[in-house]
Amino acid sequence: MxxxxxxxxxxxxxxxxxxxxxxxxxxxxxxxxxxxxxxxTVAGTYIERSEVHQSAYGTDWNDMSSFREDIKAQNLTTTSIVSSPLLLEEIQSPSDTVFVISGVERDTISLPSFSGDSSVINLVEGLGYSNSEIEAIRTFVERGGTLIMLDDFGYSQGLAEDFGLGFSGHQLYDTQTWDPSLDYNFVWSNITNGFNYTSSSGPKTETNPCTADGDIDGVPDFLDVDSSNPSVGFERLPTSTDLGLCAHRWDSITQQYDTDPGYDLLLNQPSAFDKDLSGDENQNLYAIGYSSQDAYLDTNDDGKLTVGFSGSEVGADEQGPFATYIKYCRSRNCDNADSGRAFFVTDGSLLINALYDTVGVAEGAYGDLNKTVPDNDNRRWVLDALAEALMSGDGEISAEAQVIFDESRHQQPSFMGDTYNLLYYILIYFTNDWMAMLIMFLGLFVMFEFIIIKKTDPEPWRHVFSIIYYGYGDAARYEYYANPKKIKQILLTRVRNVNSLSREEFDALPARELQKMVDDPVLVKFIFEDRRYSMEEVIAVIKRIKTWGRR
Structure with missing residues (x-):
């Protein structure tokens, strides 16, 4: 069984x-x-599980939550982009927006991009960001936005090259400025004046509201009662509200305001810019931060310092100095406060909690790091950059001011989060690139047309009384409706309904009575003759039926 x-x-x-x-x-x-x-397969290639770090929304020692909290304390809007920087094109007020990139941890998805130039189509994308994303970021800066880009060994090369810069991708060792209280991986970048753009221009401290002090009386111009008289300063002791984005320069204990334009930046395993692509004053690319003369790039990536004659010997590491901080301004010497600007630093960890929040590290807020991080100016530098971008010369901040963190190139804490980002990126790709959008709509049109062509005709067909498509398109497509017997059945049903007869009454009608009801010799002949009809004859009969129905 x-x-x-x-x-x-x-x-x-x-x-x-x-x-x-x-x-x-x-x-x-x-x-x-x-x-x-x-x-x-695509998701597995794009999504790689690794440690989550350098996120503005993480709270570990290698995240940037402390920086984000400082921004929120100033009542500034903070948000993030988790899909693609293409969304920067939708920002209505770029001059009131700062876009922060800290560590480009993974490459972009290489999808074909279409353009209007001679190349028409680009099959290979740049490192880190796609060509269209790089264009969106560059356009954001050209429209007056501010970019803060911190990276070292990540995938930021493509974006840097668009600005005329080049990351070396090798670790920098400085035998003179490394921090002995930590180890050789921590290097100081000592900047005497962060606003000395060219040798001929002199310091341009007035371009930043936090350092603008025309009468050199230790009072910023936006709070100075008379900025041209050094004997006249604060009208009263300023509050944090009065100081705005420059509140970090006020010492509440000594009640003194710090106007020092210099910075001592503490870098962790930094890289450096290529010497051939490390700034050009003619292109408004100003190299501000440098390593010492005794710095070396580990060009052979062996983790060892191999000294040669100026780095020219085979296998020798290249000798400094190297640029580590470059500033780009749309306007010459950054004179126009409303023009776009970009800050490039060859260290993706410049703003992580362990370096940014030295007080929190000392208090154990991020666990036991087994290191005492010395005081540095990382916090003061980046908050000055925000003030330069978002604060006017009189200390006013727009209600639309915002800081956007790029989380799209960071590892997400969950697999589904990365999957969502991937799908959202593909959606933005097909709705941003004009040719990709056209291809998508053509594909959808072909698919829907295929569905319509393959659609099975309905059964039964007796209730259909309006025939529309005869004579159009492929006759085989409407072969079901071209059957004379079915058309005859429809005509008889219509005659019965018009005369308000039941099925039994209609079936009992004599032929002569039916002919009187139809009262059309062509249709009468169609009802009583049993023969094959051509498509043209069927169309003529249908038109006759439609005319008869309107009498």
Whole structure:
């Protein structure tokens, strides 16, 4: 009995697989399995599980939560981009926006991009960001936005090259300015004046509201009662509200304001810019921070310091000095406060909690780090940059001021988060690139047309009284509706309904009475003759039926 049931089931399964529905079901299952495999392959290539760090929303020692809290304390809006920087194109007020990139931890997805120039299509994307994303970031700066880009060994090369810069991608060792209280991985970048753009321009401290002090009386111009008289300063002791984004320069204990334009930045395993692509004053690319003369780039990446004659010997590491901090301004010497600007530093960890919040580290807010981080000016430097971007010369801040963190190139804490980012990126790609959008709509059109063509005609058809498509398109497509018997059935049903007869009454009608009801010799002949009709004849009959129905 069991063997019989098994044989019957196998035979039934075989018959089902051989049927049209069976073959169709198997094809659909195989299609979705193939599609799922392809999607998982792409997702597996893009999504790599690793340690989550350098996120503005993380609270570990290697995240940037302290920096974000400082921004929120100033009542500034903070948000993030988790899909693609292409969204920067939607910002209505770029001059009131700062875009922060800290560590580009993974490469972009290489999808073809289309352009209007001679190349038409680009099959290879730049490192870190796609060509369209790089263009969106560059356009954001050109429109007056501010970019803060911190990276060392990440995938930021493509974006840097668009500004005329080049990351070396090798670790910098400085035998003179490394911090002995930590280790050789921590290097100081000592900047005497962060606003000395060219040798001929002199310091431009007035371009930043936090350092602008025209009469050199230790009072910033936006709070100075008379900025031209050094004997006149604060009208009263300023509050944090009065100081705005420059509140970090006020010492509440000594009640003194710090106007020092210099910075001592503490870098952790920094890189450096290539000497050939490390700033050009003619292009408004100002190299401000440098390593010492005794610095070396580990160009052979062996983790050892190999000294040669000026780094020219084979296998020798290149000798400094190297640029580590470059500032770009749309205006010459950054004179125009409303023009765009970009800050490039060759250290992605410049703003992590361990270096930014030295007080919190000392109090153990981020766990036991087994290191005492010395005081540094990392916090003062970046808050000055925010003030320069978002604060006017009289200390006013726009209600639309905001800081956006790029989280799209950071590892997300969950697999589904990365999957969401991937799908959202693809959506933005197809809705941002004009040719990709056209291809998407053409694909959808072809798919819907295929569905319409393959759609099974309805059964039964007796209730249909309005024929529309005869004479248009492929006749084979409407072969079901071109059957004279079915058209005759529709005509008779309409005659019965017009005369308010039941089926029994209509079936009992004599032929002569039916001819009187129709009262059309062509239609009467169509009803009583049983022969084949050409498509042209069918169309003529249908037009006659439609005319008869409107009498």
């Amino acid at each position: 069991v063997i019989g049931l098994a044989t019957f089931s196998a035979a039934a399964a075989t018959d089902w697989l051989r049927s049209a529905n069976g073959r169709r079901s198997v094809a659909i299952v195989l299609f979705y399995l193939t599609l799922g495999t392809l999607l998982m």
